[in-house]
Every structure is written in structure tokens, then in C-alpha cells.
Amino acid sequence: xFLQYFCPKQISMINTLKHILFxxxxxxxxxxxxxxxxxxxSWDLVKEKATKENKLIFVDLYFTGCPPCKEMDEDVFPTKxxxxxxxxxxxxFKSDIFKEDIGKxxxxxxxxxxxxxxxxxxxxxxxxxxxxxxxEVEEFTALLATMQENAANNIFKKYNTSLDGNYPDFYVDAYxxxxxxxxxxxxxxxxxxxxxxxxxxxxxxxxxxxVGGLYADYIVENAAQLAEDYGRNQVKNxxxxxxxxxxxxxxxxxxxxxxxxxxxxIKPIYTDVEWAKYEPLFQKQFTSNKL
Numbered sequence: 461x462f463l464q465y466f467c468p469k470q471i472s473m474i475n476t477l478k479h480i481l482f483x484x485x486x487x488x489x490x491x492x493x494x495x496x497x498x499x500x501x502s503w504d505l506v507k508e509k510a511t512k513e514n515k516l517i518f519v520d521l522y523f524t525g526c527p528p529c530k531e532m533d534e535d536v537f538p539t540k541x542x543x544x545x546x547x548x549x550x551x552x553f554k555s556d557i558f559k560e561d562i563g564k565x566x567x568x569x570x571x572x573x574x575x576x577x578x579x580x581x582x583x584x585x586x587x588x589x590x591x592x593x594x595x596e597v598e599e600f601t602a603l604l605a606t607m608q609e610n611a612a613n614n615i616f617k618k619y620n621t622s623l624d625g626n627y628p629d630f631y632v633d634a635y636x637x638x639x640x641x642x643x644x645x646x647x648x649x650x651x652x653x654x655x656x657x658x659x660x661x662x663x664x665x666x667x668x669x670x671v672g673g674l675y676a677d678y679i680v681e682n683a684a685q686l687a688e689d690y691g692r693n694q695v696k697n698x699x700x701x702x703x704x705x706x707x708x709x710x711x712x713x714x715x716x717x718x719x720x721x722x723x724x725x726i727k728p729i730y731t732d733v734e735w736a737k738y739e740p741l742f743q744k745q746f747t748s749n750k751l
Contacts, residue, residue, distance in 0.1 A: 461683065469713070472673060473654070475651070476572050476733050478668050482494050482701075489613055492614065494544040494550055495537070495543055496537040496538070496542065496546045496547060496554045497543075497546075497547050497552060498520070498553060498554045499551060499552060499553045499640075499666065503553070503562050503566075503623075506551055506553045507583055507584075507585065508623060509551050510582075510583035511583040511584075511713075513551065514583075515549055515550055515551050515583070516549060516550045516551070516574075516580060516581065516582055516583070516607065516608065516611055516671065517550060517551050517552075517553065517579075517580070517581040517583065518550040518551070518552045518553070518578065518579075518580055519552075519553050519554070519564060519566060519578065519579040519580075520532070520553070520554035520555075520556070520576055520577075520578055520579070521554075521555060521557050521563055521572055521575065521576060521577040522554060522555075522556060522557070522576045523555060523556055523557050523558050523575060523621065524559070524573055525557075526575045526576065528574055528576060528593055528594035529576040531594050532576055532594060532595070533584075534594070536594075536597055536600055538704070541597055541598075541601050541628055541659070542572075542597060542601055542604070542620065542749075544604075545601060545604045546604065548588040549608060550604075555734050558577070558638070561636070563638070563727075564635050564636050565623055566579065566623070567634075568631070568632065568634075568635035568636065568664075569619070569623050569625070569664075570587075570619065570664065571663070571664025571665070571667050571668035571669075571694065572589055572592075572640065572668065573667075573669075573697070574592040575592065575699060576593070576594075577591070577592040578590065578591050578592065578593065580607040580611075582616075582618055585620075585621030585623075586616040586617075586621055587616060587617040587619045587624070587691075588607050588610050588611050588615070588616060588617070588690070589606075589607060589610065589617065589691050589692075589693075590617070590691040590693060591603065591691070591693040592689075592692055592693055592697070597687070602674065611649055613727065616661065617689060617690055617691055617719060618689035618690060619658065619660055619690065625661055626661065627661060630642050630647075630650070631664075631665055631669070634669060640702065641719055642670070644670070645669040646672060647669065650665070650671075651665065651666070651670070651674075657675065657678050657688065658682060658685065658686060658688055660690075661739055663689075663690055664690075665699075666678075667679070667690075667695070667698040669696075671701045671702060671705070672702050672705040672706075674702065676702045676705065676706060679695070679699065679702060680702060680722065680725055681701065681725075681728060683695050683699060683725070683726060683728075683729050684728065687729055692729060695729055696729050696730060696734065698746045699726045699729055703722060703723075703726065703742055704742075704745060706722060707719070707742065707745050710722075710746065716746075719746050723739065723742060727739075737738055
């Protein structure tokens with residue numbers, strides 16, 4: 461009835477605008493629905509929900525101002541490919557590691573040092589794996605599939621299921637109070653009394669706060685077992701820092717043989733894609749130092 465007051469050309473324009481507005485509404489609705497549902501309740505309730513719904517747990521540890529964290533929030537988690545899988549098979553939980561105690565506690569538990577860090581667990585708290593950094597949509601969906609497969613096959617890491625542990629005071633202060641100016645003497649006084657550096661607490665201390673120095677060779681020589689126990693990503697990140705530190709000492713002796721031997725030892729911990737990125741970096745660093 462309203463359209464009778466317009467000429468045919470005006471009516472055509474109105475109909476076109478209606479179609480455009482309808483399309484905008486559809487697109488807006490699609491993206492509004494394609495969102496990962498992150499829980500904002502307590503950690504205990506997250507585990508209870510995972511148990512009740514027979515789902516796995518996905519944890520996103522981030523902090524405000526972290527560029528790759530923001531990229532994941534804007535470009536990956538809202539996509540239909542990712543949100544559909546996370547909402548159907550996981551209870552998703554995220555926590556700011558500087559503002560929330562549970563974020564600090566989870567970071568301390570797993571020796572987190574890079575962000576964002578993603579922890580995948582079952583409802584009982586067994587760790588499936590831990591990874592970090594920005595992931596493209598395709599890469600992340602493949603990762604989610606791997607986490608589901610590993611959980612179904614009871615493939616878990618060595619971390620115990622409790623968030624509480626007999627951590628030394630300096631380690632607790634580092635994560636809970638952000639007091640990270642710790643002397644090597646403090647670290648070493650604690651670690652020298654540990655009979656098994658591959659146990660959970662010594663490992664997270666070394667890999668997160670005491671990388672290199674006295675314990676570099678232990679990490680390098682036991683990288684394969686540590687990766688199996690605590691996650692390849694954790695060990696890879698530690699190895700990268702160790703190698704960059706070791707290059708300086710190897711450069712002083714001009715020991716190219718030891719340098720190549722070091723690279724051969726650590727290479728299996730990296731994927732082919734990662735090695736294509738890091739190996740030239742190591743070579744360039746060593747060569748530039750030699751010159």
C-alpha cells in the first residue's frame with residue numbers, strides 16, 4: 461500500500477535497498493552466531509561442566525595488549541570452522557595472566573612464558589598438550605582434531621592433575637606477584653638438590669625462568685623425552701633460547717663442528733615448517749658472530 465506513492469524506478473530502488481539490508485542482517489547474524497563460547501565462571505565449575513557434558517577443556521592464557529592474543533580473538537575464535545568445534549567438543553575458558561589469580565596459577569603450573577598459550581585437558585585435568593602463539597584458522601582446526609584424537613587414545617602429558625604443588629617461594633613470587641628478578645644463585649641453590657631435573661617442577665622452573673647456563677646441556681640431551689613428557693612446543697621454545705645463547709660461546713672458539721652437532725641434535729623437536737624458519741636464523745646468528 462505504501463509503495464503506491466512511488467514511481468516504478470523509486471520502487472525498484474527501495475526493493476534493492478531491502479535486499480541489501482536483508483543480506484546485511486543475514487551476515488551479521490551469521491557472525492554473531494559464529495562465536496566461541498568462553499566460560500567466565502570458576503575453574504572448578506569449568507571442570508564440572510566438562511565432566512557433565514563429556515567434553516574436553518580448552519584454556520586460552522592471554523594478557524591485555526598482547527598482539528597475537530588479539531589476533532586470535534578477532535580472526536580465529538569467531539570463525540565458524542573454529543567456534544563450531546570448540547563449542548561442540550570443548551568447554552572453553554580464558555584468563556588474563558596478569559589480572560586473574562587463576563590465570564597466574566595456570567601459568568605457574570605449566571611454566572608458561574609465551575602468549576597466548578593454549579592448554580588442552582580432559583575433564584580430570586590430564587594435559588593433552590600445550591602450544592602457544594598465533595595459529596591460522598586451518599592450522600588451529602587441525603590442532604583441535606589432533607587434541608580430540610589424542611584424548612580418545614589416552615595420550616596425555618606427564619603433568620599431574622593438581623594445580624597445587626610444592627613450588628619454591630621464588631617461583632610462586634615470579635608468577636603470582638610478577639617478581640622475576642631472581643638471581644642465578646637462588647635458582648641453582650634449589651635445583652642442585654633436585655635428583656631428577658626431568659620431574660615436573662624442576663622442568664617448569666628451568667624451561668620458564670632458568671633457560672641456559674648450567675642446565676642447557678640437560679635440556680638439549682633430553683629434549684626428546686622432555687617433549688614427550690611435557691609437550692613439544694614447551695621444549696622447542698626452550699631449545700630455541702638455549703641455541704641462541706650457546707651460539708655466543710661457540711663463536712668464541714670458532715667451533716663450527718659443535719655448532720652443526722647441536723643443530724642435528726635439536727632438529728627432531730621442530731616440525732619441517734618450523735625448522736625452515738629457525739635453522740637459517742641459527743646459521744645467520746652463528747655466521748655473523750664468526751665474522
